[in-house]
Amino acid sequence: MHILAAIMIIIGLAFLAVSSIGLLRLPDFFSRTHAAGKSETLGAILVLGGLAIYNGFELSSFKLAFILIFMSVANPVAIHAVARAAHHSGIDPWTLQHKVKHYDESIHDDEAEEDVENKEQAGCGG
Amino acid sequence: MIERYNSIIVDITCRVMIPFIQVFAIYVILHGHYSPGGGFQGGVLLAASIILLRLSMGHEESYRKLPQRSASVVGTGGMFLFVVFALAPVAFGGHFMDHGYLPIPGLDAVELRYYGILIAEIWIGLAVFGLLVVIFDRLSERRW
Numbered sequence: 001m002h003i004l005a006a007i008m009i010i011i012g013l014a015f016l017a018v019s020s021i022g023l024l025r026l027p028d029f030f031s032r033t034h035a036a037g038k039s040e041t042l043g044a045i046l047v048l049g050g051l052a053i054y055n056g057f058e059l060s061s062f063k064l065a066f067i068l069i070f071m072s073v074a075n076p077v078a079i080h081a082v083a084r085a086a087h088h089s090g091i092d093p094w095t096l097q098h099k100v101k102h103y104d105e106s107i108h109d110d111e112a113e114e115d116v117e118n119k120e121q122a123g124c125g126g
Numbered sequence: 127m128i129e130r131y132n133s134i135i136v137d138i139t140c141r142v143m144i145p146f147i148q149v150f151a152i153y154v155i156l157h158g159h160y161s162p163g164g165g166f167q168g169g170v171l172l173a174a175s176i177i178l179l180r181l182s183m184g185h186e187e188s189y190r191k192l193p194q195r196s197a198s199v200v201g202t203g204g205m206f207l208f209v210v211f212a213l214a215p216v217a218f219g220g221h222f223m224d225h226g227y228l229p230i231p232g233l234d235a236v237e238l239r240y241y242g243i244l245i246a247e248i249w250i251g252l253a254v255f256g257l258l259v260v261i262f263d264r265l266s267e268r269r270w
Contacts, residue, residue: 070146073142
């Protein structure tokens with residue numbers, strides 16, 4: 001039983017580590033909410049479930065199960081609310097166009113400003 | 127003014143979760159004198175449930191559930207009752223908050239202090255609940 005609990009906690013910690021790396025590394029707001037919403041919920045579920053299994057059939061594991069249910073409901077809903085509010089307030093999702101545009105600008109930094117303006121007017125911006 | 131958040135997911139989830147939050151807040155308040163928690167934490171949880179209601183339903187609809195005036199009445203009333211309750215032993219020759227001096231028959235001083243702390247926690251919880259809701263309402267309504 002303890003081995004199962006340890007395996008669950010370790011897998012959960014791996015998911016939490018992946019989600020925190022994603023939170024730091026992903027390019028824009030929506031993909032960051034993706035990282036914070038899914039893998040963090042799964043990591044928390046695994047860690048809490050592992051702790052409940054480790055405790056055995058007790059009052060404290062019952063409380064842990066309650067926290068697990070509450071968190072698995074509340075965390076995705078909170079992420080949904082934040083992402084929806086961001087979408088309504090007009091944040092553009094990141095696309096490949098952003099990357100291409102920034103790449104072009106970094107190449108042509110030394111040239112005159114007119115060139116950049118012409119490029120933006122040509123529809124390169126996303 | 128906070129508008130209603132037009133998403134059925136948020137709506138249903140908040141409606142389901144708010145009673146559980148309030149039950150847990152009452153649990154925290156009532157077990158505050160011999161386990162972690164207490165009046166302040168339970169009051170903050172109660173206020174958080176009401177703030178969740180305000181955020182999900184919007185001001186117009188949630189003012190019908192809990193008006194701003196009744197929140198301020200609950201807050202100031204809890205504060206007042208706490209002060210009265212804490213000063214009551216002074217009238218019977220004890221110190222501030224020393225409820226062992228209260229002349230209630232059938233209970234010795236230790237039991238009196240136990241129940242005194244419990245009742246004081248309840249008043250603190252009401253005061254924190256009402257005043258935090260009032261602070262949130264004052265900050266979020268647009269009347270300047």
